[in-house]
């Protein structure tokens with residue numbers, strides 16, 4: 001039984017259709033990487049999964065239960081949208097930490113406001129997460145005192161604090177200096193080992209190959225190819241995919 | 252003489268301070284209401300508020316003082332005239348005929364509150380709009396409500412950003428209070444001018460500068476302190 005099943009998702013901005021019927025599924029504990037050229041709709045797809053945008057067609061089912069149906073997109077209450085969002089976590093390209101809060105407070109804010117648990121447990125869990133992303137010595141630092149890589153690791157911990165079923169990453173390392181990407185990718189790999197279900201949009205092909213159970217190639221709003229990393233990198237059946245991979249490997 | 256002048260100016264300064272404090276007390280929150288109005292997604296509200304702000308910011312405060320002080324009285328006399336000549340009748344006109352000038356200080360205060368609320372609303376709006384969309388989205392993705400996002404995430408960042416323009420505007424208010432004398436509210440400059448008329452002395456007028464400088468100096472220190480307090484984060 002897949003933990004997430006997306007069927008025929010369509011999303012337009014004005015008259016331009018950006019997602020033209022996206023379908024895929026993930027098993028619990030798996031890592032799905034999404035690659036594709038710029039403008040193909042990867043970010044838009046993640047935003048639809050986190051309900052920052054609302055697809056006008058298609059369904060999203062978590063644990064076999066349809067939580068979103070594009071046909072009913074105008075009938076949802078605020079409360080319902082917030083509940084749907086809690087199934088997913090999202091790590092942004094630009095971190096978006098809350099600048100006025102320390103690392104610990106950034107992680108504790110949402111669980112505290114949502115009364116996720118007792119204050120003691122929330123703090124205990126936050127400290128564990130900070131440990132997990134390797135920042136125990138930065139608990140009381142403010143975001144402006146951290147490097148990009150450290151900020152992104154805080155953002156990962158912040159997303160994990162709400163126990164999302166599926167954690168999404170939108171190019172988590174593309175805003176970072178090359179020497180800082182490693183520390184973030186290491187954290188994600190660690191999560192993969194611990195069976196965190198993840199969807200990762202990335203341009204880091206080697207990383208995608210190493211960490212993924214499944215790779216999706218998106219082009220112009222459709223899924224062009226889908227498969228295991230081996231299938232994908234060793235014999236790209238589609239010529240656009242082959243061209244893309246060739247292009248990337250030249251960097 | 253010096254002591255006498257000092258005391259008289261101090262008396263005027265009290266009126267100045269009272270006007271300053273009351274204006275802030277009411278215009279700071281009213282500005283927020285106007286700000287939300289001008290950002291409303293309901294177009295009629297948005298446009299009415301925007302036009303109102305345009306009128307207030309587009310005309311001299313001096314003129315607004317005069318209109319608010321003399322306006323109701325004029326309407327009252329005009330309505331009474333209509334009634335006595337029989338040109339108009341009815342409850343509404345009778346009600347208008349009861350209008351008369353406000354208390355001077357009250358009229359000035361109303362004019363200042365409205366004027367400053369409009370300026371503050373634009374500063375608030377600029378501050379709110381300068382916060383990146385990513386901050387709202389981060390809050391949304393974490394399941395927070397709109398109100399939680401505004402109060403727990405956005406507000407302090409806005410506050411930090413508007414401290415410099417607000418301090419500017421508030422310091423301008425200190426000096427604008429001197430306009431109140433056009434409708435004969437006895438603030439500090441009025442009191443100084445009385446010495447020009449009665450004793451032919453000019454120096455009391457110059458002397459008022461000391462009071463203003465002291466007042467603004469204190470405010471500058473206060474805002475410097477607030478800015479320092481807020482410097483622990485960057486956004």
Ligand SMILES: Nc1ncnc2c1ncn2[C@@H]1O[C@H](COP(=O)(O)OP(=O)(O)OP(=O)(O)O)[C@@H](O)[C@H]1O
Pocket residue numbers: 013018036037038039040041042043044045
């Ligand atoms: N809010 C919006 N309004 C209008 N058009 C949009 C909006 N958001 C995205 N688009 C358009 O949708 C298309 C897909 O954008 P998207 O950001 O999903 O691409 P992407 O695959 O993430 O690209 P990249 O690799 O550059 O991040 C682009 O052509 C973009 O201009």
Ligand SMILES: [Mg+2]
Pocket residue numbers: 042043044170
């Ligand atoms: Mg993108």
